[in-house]
Structures are given as structure tokens and as C-alpha cells.
Amino acid sequence: MTDFSQHVHGSDQLHLAWVYDTATTMTVIWRNCEPSSIPTLAYRAAGDGEWITIQGAHRMTDDRGALEEVTLSGLAPSTRYAYRVRCGEGNWGEVHEFTTGPERDGYAAMDIAYVSDTGLVGRADGLSDGTAQVIQEIARHDPLLVLHGGDFAYFDTDRRFQWLEEAIDYFFNQMVPVASQAPMMPTYGNHELMYVLQERFEPWAERFATPEGSEGRLNYSYDVGQVHFVSICAFEFDDPLPEERLAWVVDDIKKAQAAGRPWIIPVLHVAPFAEGQNHPSNLALRAQLGPVFEELGIRLVLTSHDQSYERTFPLVDVPTANTPTSSSLDEYHPGDGTLWIKVSPGGKRSNINKSFSVFATEEAPHWTAVRSNTFHCFALLHFGDQGDLEVEVLGVTGDGSEPVQVDRFRLLAPAGA
Numbered sequence: 001m002t003d004f005s006q007h008v009h010g011s012d013q014l015h016l017a018w019v020y021d022t023a024t025t026m027t028v029i030w031r032n033c034e035p036s037s038i039p040t041l042a043y044r045a046a047g048d049g050e051w052i053t054i055q056g057a058h059r060m061t062d063d064r065g066a067l068e069e070v071t072l073s074g075l076a077p078s079t080r081y082a083y084r085v086r087c088g089e090g091n092w093g094e095v096h097e098f099t100t101g102p103e104r105d106g107y108a109a110m111d112i113a114y115v116s117d118t119g120l121v122g123r124a125d126g127l128s129d130g131t132a133q134v135i136q137e138i139a140r141h142d143p144l145l146v147l148h149g150g151d152f153a154y155f156d157t158d159r160r161f162q163w164l165e166e167a168i169d170y171f172f173n174q175m176v177p178v179a180s181q182a183p184m185m186p187t188y189g190n191h192e193l194m195y196v197l198q199e200r201f202e203p204w205a206e207r208f209a210t211p212e213g214s215e216g217r218l219n220y221s222y223d224v225g226q227v228h229f230v231s232i233c234a235f236e237f238d239d240p241l242p243e244e245r246l247a248w249v250v251d252d253i254k255k256a257q258a259a260g261r262p263w264i265i266p267v268l269h270v271a272p273f274a275e276g277q278n279h280p281s282n283l284a285l286r287a288q289l290g291p292v293f294e295e296l297g298i299r300l301v302l303t304s305h306d307q308s309y310e311r312t313f314p315l316v317d318v319p320t321a322n323t324p325t326s327s328s329l330d331e332y333h334p335g336d337g338t339l340w341i342k343v344s345p346g347g348k349r350s351n352i353n354k355s356f357s358v359f360a361t362e363e364a365p366h367w368t369a370v371r372s373n374t375f376h377c378f379a380l381l382h383f384g385d386q387g388d389l390e391v392e393v394l395g396v397t398g399d400g401s402e403p404v405q406v407d408r409f410r411l412l413a414p415a416g417a
């Protein structure tokens with residue numbers, strides 16, 4: 001088993017982020033074990049051109065070294081770049097590659113991964129039996145962007161780490177295969193927010209670079225090609241969003257619509273539609289966001305938290321009748337309503353029942369299109385250059401056997417595409 005707490009060649013925890021324009025910038029963060037040196041990175045368009053060297057700044061320092069940050073700007077859209085970071089004053093690290101986002105006009109083909117509830121590889125209690133394979137599979141698909149839907153480390157029950165900072169180091173090290181080749185953008189969950197779970201938002205937010213957003217970066221949004229993602233902090237089991245947060249979300253979505261964004265996708269950790277016994281639906285959140293998202297024409301909402309895969313048909317009249325507008329299992333049209341998808345776990349089984357979440361009822365509710373609680377899951381959002389979106393959900397057992405397709409459906413292009 002790889003020990004992710006070790007420094008590799010004097011630097012580690014390499015990860016990418018989009019803080020500014022996703023078509024022309026990339027922010028690179030890594031830990032340097034020689035914090036006295038000036039953080040230095042070299043990059044070039046993938047190929048064999050001249051390396052361009054650029055210096056950054058310390059994002060934060062502590063007794064374990066410095067977290068370095070460099071933002072590359074003036075990049076060409078939809079272009080592959082190679083980069084490497086310098087370790088201390090000495091050697092250059094391994095070469096990695098990423099792709100910049102497409103220009104915002106029109107539709108571009110791009111694949112974006114969504115994963116949540118990963119936990120840390122190699123837990124002593126065996127509950128993170130899918131984490132390594134999920135990371136490996138996502139890296140193999142080489143998406144443009146990775147959305148992490150929250151519950152990163154489960155520090156309180158992992159028990160291998162004395163300090164939270166060590167668990168955070170370990171998390172960023174295990175994610176290097178994914179996060180060194182694509183920006184990894186967080187949505188914060190109950191494990192990052194609930195004091196009782198022994199983690200806090202601030203130590204995580206210090207490590208993740210994100211746009212400014214609202215409430216000190218608890219929520220934020222950004223555009224990638226034709227898509228506007230809204231990362232919303234939803235971590236309470238029974239409560240709706242605070243009024244201030246809801247107001248920011250609505251305002252943010254309306255601004256994106258006014259700017260003509262064809263796809264607007266909210267991401268939130270706690271699920272308004274979840275039929276598992278571990279973390280049942282947050283009904284207050286459903287009652288609050290259902291009518292709001294329907295009114296705003298939101299077609300897809302990404303959630304997690306309850307450890308199984310579930311997704312609804314496109315629905316209207318939430319939370320009263322929760323009426324499906326289609327009986328199709330795989331194709332939906334603009335105006336069909338809001339489809340709620342819950343993709344979980346991304347590697348770690350629940351501490352509550354030591355497994356995947358058991359469904360509360362044998363028969364699924366009438367609004368459920370597909371559900372499965374036998375795999376660790378992640379989703380690939382395949383955006384097409386004609387405006388459509390195909391969602392593919394893959395499941396793994398963690399034993400290295402081939403991923404299984406758990407679900408696949410298509411949302412047809414927005415009107416006018």
C-alpha cells in the first residue's frame with residue numbers, strides 16, 4: 001500500500017484549481033519541503049517547445065513546509081499544456097499535463113467527473129475499500145475537470161492521524177493522479193463543516209483554491225465552456241439553506257442565465273432525494289430548493305452524502321406531488337423539470353452500518369428512475385459539441401475488476417442550441 005503521508009522528491013500534494021477564467025488560466029498548488037526557496041514552475045504547450053519558467057508565492061507555511069501557489073495566465077483555450085514544479089532550489093519534479101477549458105461561446109465536447117465521499121485509502125477498518133480504484137478509474141478517464149462533492153477524509157473515524165492536517169496532507173497526496181491533471185473543485189460536506197466530526201472548513205479551504213463566491217468561499221460558482229457550476233454548501237441533515245445562502249444561489253443562477261449560460265448545474269453535498277436509511281432525504285432542503293430550481297429551469301442537480309446511487313426522473317411540483325414528466329429511462333428534453341442525482345460513495349462505506357446505505361423501502365418511490373447500492377460510484381458528465389449532456393455512472397467494487405455501468409442517460413440540448 002502506498003504511504004501517502006510521505007513527501008515525494010521533496011514536494012507533494014500537487015493539485016490544480018480554477019480560480020479565474022477557466023479557458024485561459026490554471027492555478028497550481030503543491031507543498032514544498034524547502035520553504036525558503038522561491039516557488040518555481042515551468043510549463044509549455046504539450047510537445048517539445050521551450051519551457052517557460054514562472055515564480056509564485058507561498059499560499060501558506062507551517063512547520064511541515066510551504067504550500068506553494070502559481071497561477072498560469074494568458075493560456076490558449078482547449079489546449080494541452082505540460083508543466084513541472086521545482087523542488088526546493090534543486091531538481092525539477094515529474095512532468096504532468098492538463099487541458100485548458102473551452103471558450104465560453106458555443107458548445108464544446110468535454111468530460112467532467114463527479115465523485116464524493118471518498119475517504120482515505122487504506123483505512124484500518126477496511127471501509128475505504130473502493131477509494132483507490134475510484135481514483136485510478138477517474139484518472140484513467142482523464143477528465144477536463146473533477147468535482148468533489150464533499151466528505152473528503154473522515155478524519156474522526158480513520159484513526160491513523162493524530163492531527164487533521166496530516167489527514168488533509170494524505171488526502172491531497174492520494175488525489176495526485178487525478179488532481180495533477182485536472183482542476184479538482186470542492187463542494188463542502190458535513191465532514192468539513194460539523195464541529196462534532198472533528199474537522200473544520202478553514203483548514204480545507206486553505207488548501208483548496210476556488211473563486212471568491214460567498215460567505216468566505218463556502219459557496220462559489222464558475223463557468224467551464226457552456227456550463228455554469230454552482231457549488232453550494234449544504235451539510236445540515238434536516239435544515240434548509242440559510243436565507244442568505246439561498247439568496248446568493250438564486251442571484252448567481254439568475255446572473256448566469258442573463259449571461260446566456262446554456263447549462264447551469266448546482267452541486268450540493270446533502271441530498272434532497274435520498275431513500276437510504278443512513279442519510280435519508282433532507283426534506284426541508286427539498287421543500288426549499290424544489291420549487292426554486294423548477295422555477296429557474298434547472299435540469300440537473302448533483303448531490304451525494306447517502307452511500308448509494310439514486311437518481312430521479314425529471315420532476316415538477318416538488319415537494320408536493322414530485323411528478324415525473326417522463327417515463328423514459330434514458331432521454332429527457334428541455335422543460336422536463338429537474339433531475340436529482342445522488343452519486344455516492346466514492347470509495348468509503350458508511351460508518352453507520354459499515355456498508356452501503358440500505359434502501360428504506362423495498363420498492364423505490366415513483367420518482368426514482370434508477371438506484372443501486374452495491375458499488376462505489378462516480379459519474380462522468382459527457383458534454384457534447386451539439387449542446388447535449390450524457391451522464392454516465394460507473395460502479396466499482398474496489399477489487400480491480402472492470403467498472404460496471406450503473407446508469408446512463410441523456411439530457412438533450414437546450415432550446416436554441
Ligand SMILES: [Fe+2]
Nearest residue numbers: 117150151305
Ligand atoms: Fe459521506
Ligand SMILES: [Fe+2]
Nearest residue numbers: 151189190305
Ligand atoms: Fe456526508
